[in-house]
Amino acid sequence: MPVLRPAQEEIMDYPGGRMGISAVPGSGKTWTLSLLAADLIYRGVLKEDQEILIVTLVNSAVDNFYQRISGFVKSSGLLPNIGYRVRTLHGLAHDIVRERPALLGLENNFQIIDDREADFLRSDIAQAWLNSHPDVLDEYFDPEVDESRREWLRREQLPKLIKDIATSFIGHAKDRQLHPDQLKTVLQNLPLPLPLAQMGWEMYANYQRALAYRGAVDFDDLIRLALQALDSDAGLLDRLRRQWPYILEDEAQDSSWLQEQILRTLAGPDGNWVRVGDPNQAIYETFTTANPVYLRNFMSEPGVIRRQLPNSGRSTYSIIRLANYLVEWTQHEHPTSAVRDALQSPPSIEPTPLDDPQPNPPDELSYIHLSLRKFSPAEEVQAIVKSLEQWLPEHNDSTVAVLAPRNQRAFDLVDELRKRQIPYHDGMLRSSSSTRFSAGSLANLLRYLADPQSSSKLATAYKVWRRSDRAEEAAKARLEQNVELLRKIGRVEDFIWPGPQADWLEESGLAQADPETYAQLIEFRQLVRRWQSAILLPVDQIVLTISQDLLSEPPELAIAHKLAVLLRRASTDHPGWHLPELAGELAVIARNERRFLGFSEDDSGFDPDKHRGKVVVATMHKAKGLEWDRVYLMSVNNYDFPSGFIKDVFMSEKRYIRDHLNLEAETLAQLDAALTTNEYEWYQEGQETQHARLEYIRERLRLLYVGITRAKKELIVTWNTGRQGEMQPAVPLVALEAFQGGFEGGDA
Numbered sequence: 001m002p003v004l005r006p007a008q009e010e011i012m013d014y015p016g017g018r019m020g021i022s023a024v025p026g027s028g029k030t031w032t033l034s035l036l037a038a039d040l041i042y043r044g045v046l047k048e049d050q051e052i053l054i055v056t057l058v059n060s061a062v063d064n065f066y067q068r069i070s071g072f073v074k075s076s077g078l079l080p081n082i083g084y085r086v087r088t089l090h091g092l093a094h095d096i097v098r099e100r101p102a103l104l105g106l107e108n109n110f111q112i113i114d115d116r117e118a119d120f121l122r123s124d125i126a127q128a129w130l131n132s133h134p135d136v137l138d139e140y141f142d143p144e145v146d147e148s149r150r151e152w153l154r155r156e157q158l159p160k161l162i163k164d165i166a167t168s169f170i171g172h173a174k175d176r177q178l179h180p181d182q183l184k185t186v187l188q189n190l191p192l193p194l195p196l197a198q199m200g201w202e203m204y205a206n207y208q209r210a211l212a213y214r215g216a217v218d219f220d221d222l223i224r225l226a227l228q229a230l231d232s233d234a235g236l237l238d239r240l241r242r243q244w245p246y247i248l249e250d251e252a253q254d255s256s257w258l259q260e261q262i263l264r265t266l267a268g269p270d271g272n273w274v275r276v277g278d279p280n281q282a283i284y285e286t287f288t289t290a291n292p293v294y295l296r297n298f299m300s301e302p303g304v305i306r307r308q309l310p311n312s313g314r315s316t317y318s319i320i321r322l323a324n325y326l327v328e329w330t331q332h333e334h335p336t337s338a339v340r341d342a343l344q345s346p347p348s349i350e351p352t353p354l355d356d357p358q359p360n361p362p363d364e365l366s367y368i369h370l371s372l373r374k375f376s377p378a379e380e381v382q383a384i385v386k387s388l389e390q391w392l393p394e395h396n397d398s399t400v401a402v403l404a405p406r407n408q409r410a411f412d413l414v415d416e417l418r419k420r421q422i423p424y425h426d427g428m429l430r431s432s433s434s435t436r437f438s439a440g441s442l443a444n445l446l447r448y449l450a451d452p453q454s455s456s457k458l459a460t461a462y463k464v465w466r467r468s469d470r471a472e473e474a475a476k477a478r479l480e481q482n483v484e485l486l487r488k489i490g491r492v493e494d495f496i497w498p499g500p501q502a503d504w505l506e507e508s509g510l511a512q513a514d515p516e517t518y519a520q521l522i523e524f525r526q527l528v529r530r531w532q533s534a535i536l537l538p539v540d541q542i543v544l545t546i547s548q549d550l551l552s553e554p555p556e557l558a559i560a561h562k563l564a565v566l567l568r569r570a571s572t573d574h575p576g577w578h579l580p581e582l583a584g585e586l587a588v589i590a591r592n593e594r595r596f597l598g599f600s601e602d603d604s605g606f607d608p609d610k611h612r613g614k615v616v617v618a619t620m621h622k623a624k625g626l627e628w629d630r631v632y633l634m635s636v637n638n639y640d641f642p643s644g645f646i647k648d649v650f651m652s653e654k655r656y657i658r659d660h661l662n663l664e665a666e667t668l669a670q671l672d673a674a675l676t677t678n679e680y681e682w683y684q685e686g687q688e689t690q691h692a693r694l695e696y697i698r699e700r701l702r703l704l705y706v707g708i709t710r711a712k713k714e715l716i717v718t719w720n721t722g723r724q725g726e727m728q729p730a731v732p733l734v735a736l737e738a739f740q741g742g743f744e745g746g747d748a
Contacts, residue, residue, distance in 0.1 A: 023308075137162075169668065177224055283621055322736060401628040403620045478517065641701075662688070
């Protein structure tokens with residue numbers, strides 16, 4: 001048996017029944033839960049055909065659990081891979097649904113669409129709804145928005161907003177196990193109309209019809225149908241309860257109501273169910289139906305054994321003290337009293353005992369730098385990069401990360417690191433810089449091929465082809481001059497396919513005046529002719545043809561092949577799509593609005609130690625569960641971390657919507673009103689927007705806590721004034737800086 005801390009020994013004494021474990025960051029909860037699984041197997045509590053079921057959040061954790069449990073089991077002299085099963089919640093739901101698909105109205109060969117295809121469907125459905133209801137949302141426009149701008153908003157902004165509303169509405173409806181037909185009946189019988197809920201229902205119904213047409217379900221359906229199967233088939237439930245007499249759940253703070261119900265049903269009223277989590281690290285409410293309140297309520301239920309994992313060997317005492325102070329300040333001093341429940345204690349983070357095999361790093365108070373220095377967004381990036389330039393040469397064997405609250409801020413930093421030739425890794429972002437570059441470049445060329453008479457798109461294609469010229473000032477000046485020259489061509493065909501009487505290039509006089517430019521344009525013309533000759537090929541062949549001429553680095557070419565496959569699938573799934581729509585799909589990836597599956601480390605896990613001497617750039621969300629020697633937290637201002645002050649701006653409240661309404665939240669409030677059985681409760685406009693603000697403030701406090709607790713030895717926190725120059729340092733940062741003693745960290 002490995003050396004255990006006192007708190008871990010208490011958990012190993014688990015007698016059965018229900019147990020809830022509060023685990024602080026860096027306390028080794030995965031290690032402890034794996035050891036408990038191995039210990040239960042060693043105790044002989046299982047019959048020959050039984051297994052311990054371990055349920056976790058992401059695929060990478062599945063492998064982690066298997067490896068750890070296997071190691072513990074082998075060290076006890078038992079055979080590995082026997083007596084336990086590790087599943088994500090979605091993987092478990094899939095296993096259950098596959099048991100009885102006919103019972104759930106599914107064919108035996110039903111398909112599961114991934115997030116990418118589900119996003120396609122919702123985008124198409126949102127656009128179709130907007131096309132058929134172009135003026136329905138006009139009542140929500142700010143009165144100061146004139147008609148010409150409204151038309152632009154309908155075309156450029158509303159499709160994404162409506163898609164986001166559809167995504168949220170569909171997720172919440174499925175979490176409540178509401179079928180579109182049920183919801184239709186409810187809405188038809190209301191005393192007053194609820195237009196946003198009606199909109200949500202219409203898109204939900206269209207979405208489910210699209211899934212049915214494909215013989216498919218999405219990930220939310222899997223959860224809903226799994227619970228339906230357990231409720232409908234007593235024999236199946238009895239068999240699974242016997243097969244899995246012990247359920248161990250990791251990351252329980254990220255469970256939704258429906259996910260909790262599946263495990264509650266499998267465990268039964270008297271079953272063995274252990275839940276491990278940290279409500280202070282619940283940071284996914286904005287994106288999912290998860291809520292830490294479900295774990296908190298479980299911990300307070302009668303009969304639940306309550307345990308803690310308070311010891312963490314990850315960070316120095318000073319970083320631990322800072323994280324604990326954020327909790328304390330939030331609970332007692334946050335200026336918005338309604339959110340003082342965002343962070344909970346106990347347990348507070350405690351350092352490891354003196355004889356612990358994982359001692360805390362040596363403490364140096366000067367390793368913490370909380371900067372209140374005023375930076376513009378560009379200046380903040382420059383300050384961080386300058387700091388890294390000074391630090392990296394003497395710390396090649398250390399790990400370092402820059403964590404941003406949003407992907408776009410991370411991209412800005414990556415661009416500067418690349419310019420300075422500082423080694424970095426950005427594979428944890430929604431899409432890597434190589435992916436964004438490849439997708440954006442190919443999208444621009446597809447746009448030109450879709451509109452070959454456009455001189456401006458031809459000029460953009462030239463700029464993409466000569467992108468390397470931007471690295472040197474003289475070449476960059478020539479590039480801009482040539483781009484402007486191409487943009488002013490009157491008839492593009494006179495350049496690409498000139499006749500004997502009209503050759504724009506020959507008439508330009510460049511052959512004598514600027515032979516170098518002339519030679520470049522001759523080469524470019526040949527390339528464009530080659531690309532145009534491929535236009536009748538399938539889209540994946542077009543992409544591969546272009547990429548051979550445009551891209552040279554092996555990673556870029558590999559990405560181009562994957563993008564070609566993606567576009568071929570999109571073309572098959574959407575027969576009406578042509579080059580403009582397919583180019584638009586690449587542009588979505590280039591703008592980082594959708595994760596490009598196949599180039600993310602979400603599913604395979606991430607090991608910071610494999611990137612020593614490199615700057616890992618990630619979002620704070622993706623950094624959860626990881627640790628680095630030195631951590632930078634950037635953009636800690638009152639936009640990314642609002643506190644409820646009157647000047648705070650909330651991402652979900654669009655400037656063109658009146659009264660600062662959060663239409664996603666208002667739509668869900670109308671759904672709640674439609675379902676309420678209390679005749680004295682009804683929808684009040686704006687009330688849910690205020691509630692959503694408070695929930696968002698809570699989540700961002702927890703996100704800041706997660707960011708701080710990623711640091712092992714050194715922590716640097718900065719802020720910026722935002723695009724308009726009106727943002728202020730986040731109130732929690734000001735409080736932490738005062739507590740820490742006023743260090744200036746901008747030049748760390």
